[in-house]
Amino acid sequence: MNSGMDTLPPTPPQDHIGPQSATLERWLTGPRFNRLPAPGAQDAAPALSFEFFPPRTEALETQLWTCVRRLEGLAPRFVSVTYGAGGSTQARTHATVERILRETSLVPAAHLTCVGAERGVIDDIARQYWDAGVRHIVALRGDVPGGGAYVPHPGGYAYAADLVAGLKKVADFEISVAAYPETHPAALSPQADMDSLKRKLDAGATRAITNYFFDADVFLRFLDRCLAAGITAPIVPGIMPVSNFAQAKKFSAGCGASVPYWMERLFEGTEDDPETRRIVAAVTAAEQVRVLQANGVDEFHFYTLNRPDLTYAIAHILGVREGLK
């Protein structure tokens, strides 16, 4: 795949450069990266979607709505609202999705999981969404609350592919599903996981949103594997702008996202320096999306964590402006 970078051939080593010039020699003999293409070089601004979580307290509710209002002007294709482990946020997810539908110009998508519920219960939740005017579901298996091995509910949907098929029987929802560039941690093998993704799309999902990742190359290689598996639906990269590195590292260990050493080095020494951390976070995520954009990727899903600033700035860098569709 095209790296998207303007590269110049490396300068060959020069015999006459002595040891005292070692630094200059090192600079002159490495690969040359001139620049990434300017964002304006792309034909159109990319299509974005933003993910929120349903708030637990009044303070978090205020934070969420500040975030929603700030990002609304960027006219995302849709915004999605997560569903707590084991359905623990069912009412709050529903209330948030309905309020977005009622009070904003945004198109909401409700996350829904299989864990711990009978099919009939899940179908009823989906029907309520449909009746309320919600047309987009992010269909997931979910995880066992508190961790532990997943065992399907005896009367429930076992895996996300079963849920997608069930939802399609309830109504003609638009359905997005999850994908894992570095393989889902519980998958039998990368190929088994790819087969599972294909089953979800064959069952009626029209898009996959990936787990977050930090090396653009990880995503680009995953796209190659999807294509080789006969998948043609959009695989939208999930972008997580990380400003709390320690927390992200802890979380990544459980969800199959590797944290590269270079990233650790970037955040090193910023533990007590939130301002520098935020700048590092913005640059890191901006670089990631710019490389993807340079490789032709023109759809992005942002895990906002209900904080608008980094997402807004990175969207701006991608060429997305208020008032532009």
Ligand SMILES: Cc1cc2nc3c(=O)[nH]c(=O)nc-3n(C[C@H](O)[C@H](O)[C@H](O)COP(=O)(O)OP(=O)(O)OC[C@H]3O[C@@H](n4cnc5c(N)ncnc54)[C@H](O)[C@@H]3O)c2cc1C
């Ligand atoms: C974009 C995105 C949004 C998310 N939102 C939420 C959310 O709102 N709430 C939440 O609780 N979690 C959420 N998650 C996390 C998700 O629920 C977990 O990662 C979960 O462990 C897997 O869900 P899935 O839908 O990918 O499952 P599936 O696609 O069902 O796959 C789960 C595992 O089972 C394997 N598998 C699939 N089919 C079979 C089969 N027939 N037999 C044996 N093994 C099989 C797969 O290879 C994989 O290892 C989200 C993840 C992503 C990437």
